[in-house]
Amino acid sequence: MKKRVYVLYGGKSCEHEVSVESALNIINELDKNKYDVFALYINNDGTWTKPFQIKISLTASDLKQLATFKYSQIQSLFDFFVGTLNKNSIVFPVIHGTYGEDGKIQGMLEMFNIPYVGNGVGASSIAMDKILSKKLFDSQGIPQAKFISFSKKQFQSHKNLYVQLVEEQIGFPCFVKPANMGSSIGISRCITVEELLTAIDQALHYDHMVLIEEEIKGKEVLVALTGNEEIRCSLPGEWQRSISFFNYEDKYMDDELTPIIPAVLPQKTYENICSFAKKAYETLGCSGMLRADFFITKNHEIYLNEVNTIPGFTQHSMFPLLFQKSENKTYSELLDYLIDLGYSQHKLKNSLQYIRG
Template sequence: MKINVYVFYGGKSVEHDASLLSAFSVINSLDKNKYNVYPVYITRNGVWCEMGRLKSNLKDINQMQTHSSATVTNSIGEFIYKNFKKNEKCIAFPVLHGTNGEDGTIQGLFEILNIPYVGNGVLSSAVGIDKVMMKDIFSLGNIPQAKYTSIRLHAWKTDEAKVFEQIENYIGYPCFIKPAKLGSSVGINRCENRTQLREAIKEAFLYDNKIIIEEELIGKEMQIAVIGNDCPKASVVGEYIQERQFMDYAAKYIDGKLVPVIPARLSIETSEAMRETAIQAFKLLNCYGLVRVDYFVTDEDKFYVNEVNTLPGFTAYSMFPALWEKTDGTTYSELIEKLIKLGFCMHKQKNSFLNMRWEK
């Protein structure tokens, strides 16, 4: 019997379009002779839309979208009622970047339904997407990272002068302003003075009620891909040759001008230390399945963890699959297969603990 793979994409996140790009590649990589592939489009309003079983590869990204007059509640209820049948083996594959997909919320729904799913669980997803919580935990684990502080919207509205004082005295200029819970470089700005800082703070608060402010680190942006459950493995280090001062949304998903260099131009000692740190970060956040760990590396080969992505991009330009192909020859399709197997293994492990509790 074929395994039913439900690929969820789109969503209410500002990373909706990035999700479509990633899902397009994931869906087309799945072997239609081995899997029944069911694309599930989630509209920008949160409505779940069944696209039916896919019998051949998608030719155009426009095939992935549709419209529905159903309410969010009715669409989710109807989908659950029609799918995830007891006598069929199935797994959910969330390819949802950002809000309601990468933050642990949809993972919580799958947990309640007792449905196997690909990737990280509720805790690691929720902590991983919140840059402040993530960095707080990394501090406890002595993970090297940039100096940072955070501001809540209430504090900004209450006393702007105090916020400026906090940032300028502790971080200084230049600095980077980011929404706490977004990816794909959305809402990120570099500031060299108070005027720029004010505008950047206002923009970041459009996306979240908490923002993070970081010191600028001068160095190359590098990445490591980690896969596994209890025994995670780290890929070789990769880097991008880029034209921009930092990798914004356009650089990652639109221009196609980022040139990957794999393995990165590093000493063997630094590369191995970074790989060990990536696995340490994976374990500190209680991750399962996959994570991409992003670094800044100075000219002196001193490295700092910038952030982790618990659901990294899977587009044609994405570093995650490219890193594994260069590490051990794993192809894109083989990587997807591994992630599906890891999802089933994690689900089996969780259910074994549940069954033992019931037996007692």
């Protein structure tokens, strides 16, 4: 009997469109001889739609039309998960950002005892919160850029104080980020107090907490990590680019970006990157996959920038490219491996005493 893979995508996040593009690539690359593949779409308003089996390759237009015309609403999520999914089913969540990458979907799947690909509730929720994860990495001695954080209420009550803290502790240029958001949405680079105030206001449209970091002058190097108990670190990768900061359009719509794998680095620097990346993986309690992004200065100083528990799977995404180059395997084989890891993690969880009672 073929396994059923439900590719869960869309969602209420601002990264909805990125999720659709990632899902498209995954759906097309899953081996239909091994799996019965189903698209499971969540509308922008949070409405779940009935899964639709995919037997052929699709275009982005096809996937959007299916979501609009072919699906009908699921009346009961309980009936769907309990009555439709079985031991041969696994969910592949590809919802980037809030309501998908932050542990909410993972928690629901745990409640229904459904196998799924990727990180669990704890790793997902902590990694999604940039402030919480940075504080946690700090406690483990993982090097990062200097940062401060505050809430909307704190800023409104003590605006001048926090501007002064940025000037004295962080300096300019600096980056302003919402605490819980990805794909560079809501992020601004600032070189003046006026730009800082505008950027904070923009970030607060996406989250009630704001993170401000110093700018690290250097290149960004990424590694892909996979595994459960045994962690594998990919070759390093970097993007050939002429800009210092990737916004949303640069990351997902620029056909001129050229990946360099492996990135040009001294061997020792690469080894240190892998060491810090694995330490971040272990600290979060990750399973399945993670993309870790670092800044490397001219003096080969290493700073962890951020981690992504559901990295992009679009045609511009580095994670699948890193795996393919490092393991000498295809995109489809990467998906096979991640699915196997998901089943293994599910089996491990079900072997624990608290599950059995």
